[in-house]
Amino acid sequence: MSNCNHNCNSCIEKCSTQLGRNLDFIEPLNQFSSIKHVIGVMSGKGGVGKSSVTSMLAVHMQRLGYKVGILDSDITGPSIPKVFGIKEKAKNDESLGIIPVESKNGMKIMSINALLDNEDDPVIWRGPIIAGVVKQFWTDVFWGELDYLFVDMPPGTGDVTLTVFQSIPLDGVVVVTSPQGLVSLIVKKAYNMAEKMNIPVIGIVENMSYVKCPDCGKEIKIYGDSKIEEFAKELNIPVLGKMPLDADIARLCDEGKIEGMACNYLENAAKDIENLKIECESEKSSYHTVKEGVETMKIAVATQNDMVAGHFGKCQEYTIFDIENSKVVNKQTLDTKEHGHSKLPPFLKEHGVNVVICGGMGQGAYDALVAKDMKVFVGPQGNIDEVVEKLIQGKLETKEAGCSHHDHEEGHQCQCGGIH
Numbered sequence: 001m002s003n004c005n006h007n008c009n010s011c012i013e014k015c016s017t018q019l020g021r022n023l024d025f026i027e028p029l030n031q032f033s034s035i036k037h038v039i040g041v042m043s044g045k046g047g048v049g050k051s052s053v054t055s056m057l058a059v060h061m062q063r064l065g066y067k068v069g070i071l072d073s074d075i076t077g078p079s080i081p082k083v084f085g086i087k088e089k090a091k092n093d094e095s096l097g098i099i100p101v102e103s104k105n106g107m108k109i110m111s112i113n114a115l116l117d118n119e120d121d122p123v124i125w126r127g128p129i130i131a132g133v134v135k136q137f138w139t140d141v142f143w144g145e146l147d148y149l150f151v152d153m154p155p156g157t158g159d160v161t162l163t164v165f166q167s168i169p170l171d172g173v174v175v176v177t178s179p180q181g182l183v184s185l186i187v188k189k190a191y192n193m194a195e196k197m198n199i200p201v202i203g204i205v206e207n208m209s210y211v212k213c214p215d216c217g218k219e220i221k222i223y224g225d226s227k228i229e230e231f232a233k234e235l236n237i238p239v240l241g242k243m244p245l246d247a248d249i250a251r252l253c254d255e256g257k258i259e260g261m262a263c264n265y266l267e268n269a270a271k272d273i274e275n276l277k278i279e280c281e282s283e284k285s286s287y288h289t290v291k292e293g294v295e296t297m298k299i300a301v302a303t304q305n306d307m308v309a310g311h312f313g314k315c316q317e318y319t320i321f322d323i324e325n326s327k328v329v330n331k332q333t334l335d336t337k338e339h340g341h342s343k344l345p346p347f348l349k350e351h352g353v354n355v356v357i358c359g360g361m362g363q364g365a366y367d368a369l370v371a372k373d374m375k376v377f378v379g380p381q382g383n384i385d386e387v388v389e390k391l392i393q394g395k396l397e398t399k400e401a402g403c404s405h406h407d408h409e410e411g412h413q414c415q416c417g418g419i420h
Contacts, residue, residue, distance in 0.1 A: 025166040025167055026167060026168075026169055027135050027167045028139060029139065030096075030143060032096050032345065032371050033141070033142060033144055033371050034143075034144075035143060035146045035149045036146065036148070037273075038149045038170050038171055039057075039148060039172060039173070039174065039202070040151045040153050040168075040174070041053055041152055041153060041174045042155075042174070042190050043176045043186075044155070044157065044177075044188070045187075046155035048176050048177060048178045050152065050155065050176045051080060052083070052207070052258075054070060054080070054152040055080065055253075056249075056266050057150060057266055057270060057273070058070050058148070059259050059261065061150075061270055062105065062107060064270065066147035066148055067145060067147045067148075068107055068146065068150070069100065069149045069150070070111075071110055071149055071151045071168075072109065072113075072137075073134045074154040074155075075123055075125070075133055075134065078112050080113075080152055083258045084107065084109060084256055085103070085257060086101050086102075086114070087119075088101045089115065090110065090114040090115055095364070096142040096364055098110070098136075098142065099141075100143065108143060108144070108146065110137045112133065128159075130159070130160055131159055135163065138167065144371055145367065148273070151168065153173075162197075165193075165197040165199055172201065173194050173200070174201075174203060174240065174269065175187055175190055175191055175204045175205070176205050177206055177228070178208045178223065179206060188235070201235070202240070202269075202272055202273060203232070203238040203240035203269065203272055204228065205240050205243065206226060206228045206241070206242045208223065208243070209242040210222070210242070210245070211244060212246075219244070240268050241266045241267070242265070244265070249261060295326070297322075297323040297355055298322055298323070298352045298353050298354055298355065299321040299356075299357060299391065300334070300355070301356075301388065302315040302356075302357065302358040303317045306384055307381075307382065307383060308381055309359055311360060311361070312361035315336065315358070316336055317333055318333070319332070320334055321388050323388075323392065326392050328385075328392075334351065344365070345369050348372075354374055355377070355391070356375070356376050356377070357384075359378075359381055380397070
């Protein structure tokens with residue numbers, strides 16, 4: 001699973017994502033992105049707080065140290081950008097794709113509101129167009145490297161929900177409900193849809209479960225006694241949390257400050273989602289591969305006259321070092337004249353490279369390489385053989401990526417170490 005790019009059509013592994021599913025409609029993830037887990041949040045009807053639950057789950061997982069994003073597939077009723085206080089618009093990069101907007105704390109978010117001129121412009125589209133946009137949010141958005149992508153799904157069991165289930169390889173869904181019996185009946189339809197589509201249901205979150213008296217702390221059940229435990233038992237799924245009608249949640253959502261919410265109501269839900277991970281430590285990119293007792297690396301060094309070149313995209317030559325048990329066993333040169341920024345990551349990956357060394361590169365190139373499960377060292381200078389030896393010995397110093405390398409005058413010294 002460490003090299004999973006969520007393109008099930010090209011995968012030979014029979015993981016839990018694929019078992020029992022029709023893969024004919026699964027869309028390939030953006031080629032420069034890598035997402036380990038995709039979690040849908042759904043309900044049978046609107047108005048039960050599905051987007052609030054999505055946002056709070058994402059915030060909670062981010063606080064646990066994971067890289068998290070939200071795909072807002074509720075095209076006609078998007079609310080995620082407002083909940084996070086986002087006004088910026090998504091931008092398009094010709095090489096990488098659509099660049100999602102980011103929240104104050106770095107949450108990557110893609111929503112139709114990030115593309116509209118005005119956030120209150122109505123989306124008056126028919127189903128097929130809406131479904132196509134949802135697919136594009138998966139295939140055309142440069143998500144980079146994420147541990148979890150939460151998909152805020154539209155209410156109901158209609159066209160767009162079906163598109164998400166068929167087109168995006170969900171690892172599971174969280175179902176949101178409220179205490180009323182009528183809502184539970186409708187939510188059961190959502191559960192049955194997930195079951196028919198072979199999508200695992202992680203559990204149920206009951207929203208608006210009670211109101212806590214601000215004076216005495218008593219829980220007032222304004223919708224009557226909850227039947228969620230019996231409901232969950234009938235469906236053989238766990239109750240992940242019970243959220244009250246909390247004025248603070250409403251206020252923070254209205255103010256775009258959901259990242260300031262404690263989100264403690266969903267601790268159990270976050271734990272269950274976290275338990276979906278498959279040996280998380282082993283999933284993290286590693287640049288050592290052990291095969292038949294031999295530890296190997298394949299290192300690509302941007303090269304100019306046997307020195308580390310200072311620019312990733314403009315470098316016309318990469319030297320490939322094959323390492324076995326900390327020793328160089330082979331060395332060859334790759335001509336990259338026909339490969340620019342966007343083509344280099346897949347080109348190097350095709351040659352089995354799992355480590356890249358370059359004097360300087362922009363953040364986009366860095367993210368694209370990392371998304372291909374390559375370890376990147378930015379900033380080293382000097383003779384390529386000496387630099388590789390330092391890497392083998394664990395003594396190679398690096399700098400942060402981030403120089404865009406555009407509009408530099410000749411001879412300009414970038415902060416990332418590259419000379420242009």
